[in-house]
Every structure is written in structure tokens, then in C-alpha cells.
Amino acid sequence: MxxxxxxxxxxxxxxxxxxxxxxxxxxxxxxxxxxxxxxxxxxxxxxxxxxxxxxxxxxxxxxxxxxxxxxxxxxxxxxxxxxxxxxxxxxxxxxxxxxxxxxxxxxxxxxxxxxxxxxxxxxxxxxxxxxxxxxNPNFEIIDLSANTIKVAKLLVDENLAGKNLHTIAKNLKVIAHKQHETWSIMPNLDNKAYINDIIMLLGTQEDFKQYEY
Known part of the structure; x- marks a missing residue:
């Protein structure tokens, strides 16, 4: 490679x-x-x-x-x-x-x-x-409330594939998960993510400062 x-x-x-x-x-x-x-x-x-x-x-x-x-x-x-x-x-x-x-x-x-x-x-x-x-170069963060509340779109790559949503999210809240072109709102955190899935994460500015994947 x-x-x-x-x-x-x-x-x-x-x-x-x-x-x-x-x-x-x-x-x-x-x-x-x-x-x-x-x-x-x-x-x-x-x-x-x-x-x-x-x-x-x-x-x-x-x-x-x-x-x-x-x-x-x-x-x-x-x-x-x-x-x-x-x-x-x-x-x-x-x-x-x-x-x-x-x-x-x-x-x-x-x-x-x-x-x-x-x-x-x-x-x-x-x-x-x-x-x-x-x-993950496709990790995008969007401010929702004057730099206080943020939403992130995370594109799952080979490093995250196979892990469950709880493990990936850590201290953040999973609000949606896209898999095989289908969105799940407030999904089961035991569900596994696969390559090219999209995970939407919600948290405060402080949560994102502490978040590492």
C-alpha cells in the first residue's frame, strides 16, 4: 500500500x-x-x-x-x-x-x-x-447552537468497520445510522457498523473536545 x-x-x-x-x-x-x-x-x-x-x-x-x-x-x-x-x-x-x-x-x-x-x-x-x-477524513462537525451543541457526520472506514455503535460513539450520542441506503433513527447501540455506513453523532462542544476514535 x-x-x-x-x-x-x-x-x-x-x-x-x-x-x-x-x-x-x-x-x-x-x-x-x-x-x-x-x-x-x-x-x-x-x-x-x-x-x-x-x-x-x-x-x-x-x-x-x-x-x-x-x-x-x-x-x-x-x-x-x-x-x-x-x-x-x-x-x-x-x-x-x-x-x-x-x-x-x-x-x-x-x-x-x-x-x-x-x-x-x-x-x-x-x-x-x-x-x-x-x-477518517470524512468526519464533519456542524454547529447547532452558538458553538455549544454539535452534530457530526462520521463515515465509517476500515478502522471502524465491525465495531458496534456504542464503541464508536464513546461519550457521544448516536442519533442516526445509515446502512445499505436506509436510515435508522436512534438505533440500537449494539448494532455493528460497516464500511461506508454513516453515523450521526450528537454532543456538546466539550464532548467533542474529549472524543477520539
Whole structure:
């Protein structure tokens, strides 16, 4: 099986934490930053570490970002560099780009340009993103009540297949389960889930902070 490659551009607090988490999970990681000191911190841990100007498509291609399955653009402070780097990544053919944004306006611009997913992370959410990327990229959370009550749609993959709903849900409440194109509302928690099933989970913001699968 081909080993997934994760590319990270920008090694500030978020980028460096995310890189370390992915490396600890045994993933192949390419990192880069224009700051030499930031790159030195990870050059012995990452598979590839480069000091480069990420707005230059040729530099990104030579660093191997064109081969990455996912590239996380962690340049939240400099809007111009963030946009130019995104355009450079598209130029070299990167299809799956996740971008950090510090403000809603920044995020809206990136979304309109075609970024696959925009995030507004802090240090802990960086660690969580690494786990989500590895465990299940189709885990989506929807706010229902001013960041208090949330619903998550979880697509069952091979790591979760065969487990019962109670084991998968842990501290969250299962409100629906889709299997073979049929939805069950408030299903029996002893029921097993299979690949490509969809599970809808309900919980508070604190519940989701504690949830890991």
C-alpha cells in the first residue's frame, strides 16, 4: 500500500505542532518555511525539510509537494503569501489543499479561490486535525447552537468497520445510522457498523473536545 504523503507549508506554532503529530503517527511528511530556524527544528524528524519561498511554483515542485496527497497551508498571518502559495500549489497540480486562516475574511477569500477546506486552528486543534486526517477524513462537525451543541457526520472506514455503535460513539450520542441506503433513527447501540455506513453523532462542544476514535 502506498504511504500517504502530507505536505506542510509554514512552520509557526500550528504548522510545527501538526508536523510533529503526523511524524509521530509514522506518516511521510514534507515541511518548509522561509525561516531557517523554523526548518532546523524539524529537519531531523521530517522526511524532507526545506527553506524556500512558497510563492514560487518551481520551488514547491522541486521540494516534492506535487506528489503530496494532502498539503496543509499554514500561513495565516500573511494574506498575500497565503493566496500566492495556494495559486502556486494549484499550478503544480496539488488537488487536496487545506489552508489556515486567521480571520473570516481571509477564509472567505481562500474558499472562493478553491481551497478544499479552511481551518481556524489553535495548538490543540492542530493535534486533533492530524488524528482526523489519519483516522477518517470524512468526519464533519456542524454547529447547532452558538458553538455549544454539535452534530457530526462520521463515515465509517476500515478502522471502524465491525465495531458496534456504542464503541464508536464513546461519550457521544448516536442519533442516526445509515446502512445499505436506509436510515435508522436512534438505533440500537449494539448494532455493528460497516464500511461506508454513516453515523450521526450528537454532543456538546466539550464532548467533542474529549472524543477520539
Amino acid at each position: 502506498k504511504k500517504e504523503i502530507y505536505g506542510i507549508i509554514g512552520l509557526g506554532r500550528f504548522g510545527s505542532v501538526l508536523a510533529n503529530e503526523l511524524i509521530c503517527q509514522g506518516k511521510k511528511v514534507i515541511v518548509s518555511d522561509i525561516n531557517e530556524e523554523a526548518v532546523k527544528e524539524l529537519q531531523d524528524q521530517a522526511d524532507f525539510a526545506y527553506i524556500l519561498d512558497s510563492t514560487h511554483a518551481i520551488a514547491l515542485k522541486e521540494a516534492g509537494y506535487a506528489n503530496a496527497d494532502v498539503v496543509i497551508l499554514s500561513i495565516g498571518e500573511d494574506l498575500e503569501s497565503s493566496i500566492l502559495t495556494f495559486m502556486a500549489l494549484k499550478e503544480i497540480g496539488v488537488k487536496n489543499i487545506i489552508a489556515k486562516a486567521n480571520t473570516p475574511t481571509h477564509g472567505q477569500i481562500l474558499s472562493k479561490l478553491g481551497v478544499n477546506k479552511v481551518i481556524y486552528p489553535e495548538k490543540e486543534s492542530a493535534k486533533r486535525l492530524a488524528r482526523i486526517l489519519i483516522a
